[in-house]
Amino acid sequence: MKKLMLSVLGAVVLGFVGCGGESRTREARGPRPDFPEEAQGQRFELRLKGVNNPGYASALVQVRRISVTTVEGEALPVRLKSRQAMELTQSEHSHLMGFFLVPEGVDRVKVEVEFDDFGGYEEASGWGVIDTRVAPLRFEAPVTYLAERGHAVVHLDLGQSLQAQGESKLLLPSLDVRY
Amino acid sequence: MQRGWKAVAVATVLGVAGAAGAHEFTCEKRVQVKGEGQGKPGEAPRVTKFPATLRFHYKLKNVHPKGQSVANLVEDPLLAHHGLGSPFPTPVALGVGESRNATFELKLDTPEACLALAASDGREDESFDSALRVKWDLGETQCAARVTCCEPFVDCELTCPPDDPHCVETPKPVAPGASRHAGFFKVHEQALQQCLAPGRIDLGVARVESLEQALGLLWASPGLDRNGGVRSEEDTRRFELAREALVSTCNERLFGTSAKRSRALGEALRTLRGSSGDEGLKRLATELRRHNEAGLREPLPGGFDAGRATPAHAASIAADPTEPGRP
Numbered sequence: 391m392k393k394l395m396l397s398v399l400g401a402v403v404l405g406f407v408g409c410g411g412e413s414r415t416r417e418a419r420g421p422r423p424d425f426p427e428e429a430q431g432q433r434f435e436l437r438l439k440g441v442n443n444p445g446y447a448s449a450l451v452q453v454r455r456i457s458v459t460t461v462e463g464e465a466l467p468v469r470l471k472s473r474q475a476m477e478l479t480q481s482e483h484s485h486l487m488g489f490f491l492v493p494e495g496v497d498r499v500k501v502e503v504e505f506d507d508f509g510g511y512e513e514a515s516g517w518g519v520i521d522t523r524v525a526p527l528r529f530e531a532p533v534t535y536l537a538e539r540g541h542a543v544v545h546l547d548l549g550q551s552l553q554a555q556g557e558s559k560l561l562l563p564s565l566d567v568r569y
Numbered sequence: 570m571q572r573g574w575k576a577v578a579v580a581t582v583l584g585v586a587g588a589a590g591a592h593e594f595t596c597e598k599r600v601q602v603k604g605e606g607q608g609k610p611g612e613a614p615r616v617t618k619f620p621a622t623l624r625f626h627y628k629l630k631n632v633h634p635k636g637q638s639v640a641n642l643v644e645d646p647l648l649a650h651h652g653l654g655s656p657f658p659t660p661v662a663l664g665v666g667e668s669r670n671a672t673f674e675l676k677l678d679t680p681e682a683c684l685a686l687a688a689s690d691g692r693e694d695e696s697f698d699s700a701l702r703v704k705w706d707l708g709e710t711q712c713a714a715r716v717t718c719c720e721p722f723v724d725c726e727l728t729c730p731p732d733d734p735h736c737v738e739t740p741k742p743v744a745p746g747a748s749r750h751a752g753f754f755k756v757h758e759q760a761l762q763q764c765l766a767p768g769r770i771d772l773g774v775a776r777v778e779s780l781e782q783a784l785g786l787l788w789a790s791p792g793l794d795r796n797g798g799v800r801s802e803e804d805t806r807r808f809e810l811a812r813e814a815l816v817s818t819c820n821e822r823l824f825g826t827s828a829k830r831s832r833a834l835g836e837a838l839r840t841l842r843g844s845s846g847d848e849g850l851k852r853l854a855t856e857l858r859r860h861n862e863a864g865l866r867e868p869l870p871g872g873f874d875a876g877r878a879t880p881a882h883a884a885s886i887a888a889d890p891t892e893p894g895r896p
Binding site: 447448450452453454455469470471472473474475477502506507508509510511512517518519520521523524525526527528529530535538550551555556558560562563564565566567568569 | 595596597612613646690691692694696698699700702704707708709710711712713714715750751752753755756788789790791792793795797799877878879880881883884
């Protein structure tokens with residue numbers, strides 16, 4: 391019964407997933423599964439979206455690593471999916487950073503996202519590097535929230551987060567986490 | 570069947586929470602180093618005198634257009650270890666347009682204490698990045714700030730205590746020649762093209778012959794290969810070393826050689842072209858990265874034209890030159 395309910399919940403979650411990233415159907419049929427067979431748990435997505443764009447024509451960042459742990463620090467299975475730099479000026483697009491599995495009995499997880507060292511921006515008044523050599527972005531996610539739509543979406547406020555640093559912009563994340 | 574009802578009940582609760590969770594906050598966080606002025610515009614405040622007092626300013630505002638917003642928990646986790654409880658007693662309810670301010674002061678006695686603080690944020694550098702976290706029903710808002718520690722005896726206003734015979738003041742390093750980091754070459758296609766003009770660069774994991782390949786090494790994910798497969802830990806380190814070796818080669822070719830950087834580059838290339846394990850990969854990448862960033866403040870040689878930055882185009886033509894299965 392429990393397995394049946396999880397399957398139903400999983401199907402509902404799949405119905406609600408955001409835009410962007412690879413198709414789940416294709417992944418399910420693909421030659422390389424995202425997780426080893428023995429990895430168990432409910433699968434969730436981690437996404438990134440740029441919001442409040444003050445006028446950037448382009449704002450590209452790349453993720454180096456994601457990690458998800460229990461509150462006690464036990465590492466949970468993650469699968470990085472973000473192969474290319476993410477264009478945060480695409481306001482309708484939430485980019486898939488990766489998947490993670492949460493086993494039964496875990497009610498809260500810690501999420502950490504580490505950016506690759508540099509990105510780039512373009513705006514009417516200039517162009518240059520986004521310095522993403524910053525501390526990892528961290529938040530805690532209650533599993534009940536994650537289960538609502540099957541994902542956590544980081545809304546990065548471009549107006550607040552990209553601070554002038556000479557000709558570069560320093561990424562100091564100002565964000566909302568939405569579920 | 571009982572469990573079925575439980576699931577429905579959970580779904581109902583979530584539905585209600587979703588409808589009721591119309592909280593909207595913005596927050597602002599900034600750091601001031603007392604007695605240091607505002608520093609250079611556009612740069613993070615810098616600690617140069619000790620003892621130093623950091624003053625953290627917080628502002629929390631309800632930006633929901635029609636109703637109050639309630640925060641269940643407000644914290645600055647990295648400063649909790651230094652005595653900061655919640656900057657705002659929680660739960661905190663703010664009416665339409667309402668805001669609250671708070672401050673927290675932290676004293677740092679020595680440059681070492683400042684560097685220890687910087688290391689506590691999860692990144693090995695001299696900057697301390699910390700975030701205010703505002704948690705509300707079905708979401709969280711964050712804002713971050715940075716403060717940077719000086720380097721002892723280089724830009725710290727620090728002298729040896731007269732009663733400490735073991736203290737040695739490190740002489741100021743000689744200004745290095747110009748160099749640029751990976752970010753510069755990532756967005757300046759013209760500079761990267763000039764770097765490739767003398768010929769291909771054999772990095773062991775890839776032979777870089779074209780602008781697209783060079784950009785591929787700079788823009789590709791260190792963690793995933795071009796087919797989306799996960800690189801092993803060793804492959805990721807090898808990839809990152811190859812990236813720094815490419816940047817070092819470009820610095821050498823375009824802006825002149827540096828004996829220390831040349832030596833480190835030689836060792837990195839021998840490691841990349843050999844079949845040794847991951848020993849030394851991280852150390853060499855860190856060393857090359859340091860060399861690549863050493864001359865950032867130095868002007869580029871006269872007559873050198875890097876062209877304008879074109880990150881969107883550069884990313885669009887980048888092609889990872891490394892073979893899947895190999896780093």
